């Protein structure tokens with residue numbers, strides 16, 4: 001134990017603290033649903049790393065691609081293409097509706113949203129972008145400007161033209177209108193609010209189908225349908241940011257398959273590379289053509305890198321061969337049921353929500369007042385880790401204290417049972 005702490009302290013001296021304090025666990029190895037320290041202590045990972053290792057840590061097919069990478073082109077001048085990039089563009093567009101036919105491959109979710117935003121601005125001639133309160137689209141200046149979670153304070157103003165509408169947070173209606181089930185009034189009200197702020201230069205609206213950083217708030221099909229109508233009426237292009245929801249997590253390859261709405265832009269990241277840095281932006285040939293004619297530029301050092309694209313090909317192979325989208329639906333329903341049973345037992349669980357294997361558990365002081373219990377949530381999280389379960393908690397003003405549960409799609413039912421029993425124990429330990 002002393003040795004571990006010593007190692008941790010040494011690291012603390014030389015690292016920038018980019019997200020508050022580091023977790024006191026140094027991961028040496030990772031495999032399947034577990035991460036391990038160098039002493040062999042195993043921790044069940046209920047977050048799939050930073051929600052990226054959707055096929056489990058170090059999936060054998062991903063490792064195989066890694067091993068073969070040295071024999072192939074790894075990195076090229078940005079305008080030079082390679083077989084993995086060409087094949088991945090075909091694989092991706094084959095899986096998508098006809099109108100989503102043009103791709104670009106990058107590394108991070110932030111970049112994928114920057115591309116969508118830049119193209120939307122160029123195509124429409126507008127500059128106003130609407131995002132949801134509580135959303136997360138990245139940490140680069142543009143993506144950050146439409147990221148309405150707590151990460152902006154202290155960094156100066158947003159890019160001009162950034163507008164916000166409330167997320168349909170059923171548990172605490174943002175406009176104090178609905179009690180329980182959302183009737184989408186917040187959408188109508190929110191749109192009227194941004195219309196009043198707009199200078200008539202709308203470009204796009206960006207939305208996660210399930211807002212993760214806001215504490216797992218799902219945009220329901222009827223909401224999305226109306227959202228699309230409202231966007232069309234205003235000439236707003238619709239961007240779906242599926243960083244966390246794609247590649248099977250919500251029970252379909254892409255979450256938007258459950259809606260009758262196809263976005264103008266789809267952005268993918270996190271899950272696309274199965275744990276490696278790969279992102280994509282996909283749009284229509286009409287938008288691509290117009291942007292090309294207007295001189296569209298987006299050059300980053302690792303755009304179209306063959307190395308990263310090859311992981312995307314492996315990801316689709318794993319997803320289809322192991323039927324993981326369907327598995328996520330089944331396992332997600334099972335996990336949600338167990339969480340609802342935990343809610344019956346523990347008064348501090350105010351709400352259980354989410355879809356597929358992207359679930360939220362909200363911790364409150366009291367179910368009637370719904371006052372968030374930030375300290376308890378944090379204590380439970382720490383206790384889980386010491387009992388062998390890695391959990392993530394988001395604590396946002398106005399949004400409560402919520403565990404984000406996003407295990408790999410390859411998790412077994414036994415591992416789900418184990419995780420739930422640890423969470424149960426941790427809540428008991430922290431509330432007695």
Ligand code: PMP
Nearest residue numbers: 108109110136137138208241243
């Ligand atoms: N979009 C969503 C929905 C995300 O959750 C994130 C990352 N948390 C991003 C975009 C940004 O991705 P990255 O950190 O790879 O830039």
